[in-house]
Amino acid sequence: MYQYDQYDQQMVDTRVEEFRDQVKRRLAGEITEDQFKPLRLMNGLYLQLHAYMLRVAIPYGTLNGKQMRMLAHIARKYDRDYGHFTTRQNIQYNWIKLEDAPDLLAELASVEMHAIQTSGNCIRNISSDQFAGAAADEIADPRPWAEILRQWSSFHPEFSYLPRKFKIAVIASDTDRAAMKLHDIGIQLVHNDAGELGAKFFVGGGMGRTPMIAPEIRDFVPADELISYAEACLRVYNRYGRRDNKYKARIKILVHELGKDEYTRQVEEEFAHMKELGLNPPVEELARITEYFADPAFDTQASDELDLSDPDFAVWVDQNTDMHKQSGYAIATISLKPRGGIPGDASSAQIDLMADLAEQYSFDELRVTHSQNIVLPHVKKSDLYALWQKLDEAGLAPANLDLITDSIACPGLDYCSLANARSIPLAQKISEKFAEQGRQKELGELKLKISGCINACGHHHAGHIGILGVDRKGTENYQLLLGGSAAEDTSLAKITGPGFTEDGVIEAIETVTDLYLQEKQGDERFIDTYRRVGMEKFKEAIYG
């Protein structure tokens, strides 16, 4: 994986000193909270209901054991002994003191980590496929491209006060594990007819109040024009994105209002001029970065044999491991969704253990997924049993990847100052309700996503089943949505009808899942059946 050189290190070190200075001025009253806000936000520091929340960047979700251990250390030293892995492939701490933040960032910088641009109206942490470099179906590793974009977007002087936040994802296979088309810019690496690697651009996707699927605006941008093309996309947005209404300020609204063709025309016009400005790093820079992502030293003799005589292990292997590009290896996902637990939370002890296991079994590499789980990307199959035993002892072996209890949930009203309803307790109740292995297994792949308000941090629009918490005359109320998908078959979920109480929505989920089992044909997943049968039938079942 990527390692900082002297320049990268100097940039994050300087940022720590800059922020230390800004915090000092704030604590001394030299700047107002209003003036300080954009500064702290660009360092990932939010003022939440009870305390400051700090979001640490994990670029494209990749980190090593040492970095993971630092995350545990921070949880212990500065927080309440746990951290929360997020849908942005980052980690958040909920109980940070402002005066501690500079020291905390200095500790992060010591392991090549930072919180730069994890919030604010700027280009955020670049996300990617959590199976990058391991997936059997990718045409290249998307992370070198994501790293090029990370560096370009860091401290970008023109694009740090955009109309609204800006999220970019890069993937490199037809299977979309990163919700690519639900980003402001989604990039899929593709080959052109000449066999060269380039970027297909999708612009204007997003969730939030007005969910949109990003349309493709260009089928191929060559590697040595990537940055100028991205600059062109951003410049049109920075100049013409709406600034009169925060809720209409994302690029999806601009693309929608202008129309894809007109937006594309403006981007191309800007690009024609920008590509002459010398903004693109030479291909040698991509090559330099790509070397860091070279395959680890796989044992090419490793066997595909697996002893599945332990039934619990067999269930976990079946559910939580994926095919690796190297025979004899598997991709293992550690579910952070234990029965009744808080999705994405991990204690410092668990984080430490995952760091150890990565070093021992996965060439010192971990990934954070947008579904709030952790991946060990390169595990030898012969090590899987030992790995599983250690995970199981630490409560880290729920065998529920992509099942209904592997839900995404935002922090909700328990932490967030924007939320209308609690998400976590609902996720916990649903988890309890469906946790019996047989029951959730029978339901198969079922992506359940819960947001505590219309800002959709819990991705409810993209859930096979989505839940949206709203405030109805002072009480928490939950709307049910069906039919969304964040995968390559991207679709937006639709609201079934009137909302429910917390218990009511759980009942409704039981109703729709029962109906699915009844209607299911062949190997259909919930989403397939829903798409074939249609909303009406589900509505009837729920509302009678």
Added chain:
Amino acid sequence: MVEAIRFRDDEPHEEPAGSLDSFLDQSNATAVRIEAGEDVRQLLPYLERLALIEVDFPAFGDGRGYSAAQILREQGYTGELRASGDVLVDQLAYMRRCGFDSFAPEKPIDPEVMERSLGRYENIYQGTTDQRSPIWKLRHG
């Protein structure tokens, strides 16, 4: 309004900057003021003549002026480029990178904090019109 902070060696330009509309109506004006949201490209035919372009920031979070400045410099404008309005000390470094060389902030700026802030980053990651060498260039010569 406090006195403009300038990063230029020439004398301050005398002519006050008028609105874009009034500028476009005159044949000999040499200074103009652009409001956020006005299309700076309307000035491109007149860059030779212009000696002062003032770009207004109605709020520090409104970043349109950064693109306006970049466009002017990309097109070869060499006159004074002034940021006015809600210009805060922590935004100056990025404004300098986008080509602003003069500032007329609404509220006074502490010169010490400004100096620290402008001198802080030795390197940069991306090319802009300030022509500094991005890190990738330092890496590859």
